[in-house]
Amino acid sequence: MANQVQIFGKNMEVTDNIHDYVSDKAENLNRYLKKIENTRVDLAYVKSARNAEDRQVAQITVQGPRILLRTEERADDILAAFDTAYNKMKRQIERYKGKKGRGRGDGRSAAEVAPDVSSDDLETEEIIIARSKKFTVYPMLVEEAYEQMQLLEHDNFFIFYNGDTNAINVLYRRRDGSYGLIEPEIA
Template identity: 60%
Template sequence: MSMNIEIFTRNLDLNDRIKEYVHKKVSKLERLINEAEETRVDLAYVKSARNAADRQVAQITLRGPGFILRVEERSDDLFAAIDEAIDKMQRQISRYKGKHYRGRGDGTPASAVAAVVSPAEAQETEEEEMPIIARRKTFTLAPMDEMEAIEQMKLLGHENFFVFYNANTNAINVLYRRRDGTYGLIEPKIG
């Protein structure tokens, strides 16, 4: 089955050289995962990127039955971004295939291989695998609107996110800074 490759661009012209390069590189992924039904390659030039080395963006998305794999890489050169994205996608495909296809290979059922674990041993194993919370913080939320939250975020030097109590909606919100310099707002709802 031949892989269907769709190329989309934003803020740059798609010439034959780029198109051939993408098809040549992306078609190599078919050897690794031939059940991909759709391959989408998004290429963009982001003029507003903070760092000049992050202006050329290559994003690859593979869709298939029961999976979506997506990678994004940035570079100062479009071809380098494509190469890095392909390398990253190859690693992601091997990780995906390892989780879903790797088995014992000898046909032995899992029940025959599984060792009997006592409840005490099972509890110890669960405790070892639990993630460790290294730090807990408690702080008081003062009611403020979104503009005040942006100012407070800048004043505190929080570059990534800021948690605040939104006086307009009477709810806790998370304000975050996006890559393009704009802000995003997360308004959680209990479901």
């Protein structure tokens, strides 16, 4: 499957020159890892940055079966931020490829085992959700979830579909530096 590249700009205009440069390099990530299906590049100008050199932000997210990698870099120039993030992404891909002995799940999707929840089951108290995210989960072992957590540089938690238990689990870092695993049970 071809690598689909999406480029977004926030608080800045993504000119044709920037778009072409970023698109060409992002498409080339498939040279380093063939199974990349989607690459998302977010370019932003952050007005509230403390340091003027950190106002241009480039974030690259690559996704494929059983992999999700993300890098973010800041600089005083958007192309410099992108180039640094791109090089960091190549290093992450090399780290990912260097992992040996990967186990495989049974191939079932999370939707096959997730319970149906109706809106009647939710409380009527109004909540404000600042951000909502959807992502594809692939069956993986706890060890693979740990590796993904490290590769994504998520310090607190990682949600994944456990191929051993056929359930959604949460791997999290405890205050003492060790890790915990949440294995919810459906009532």
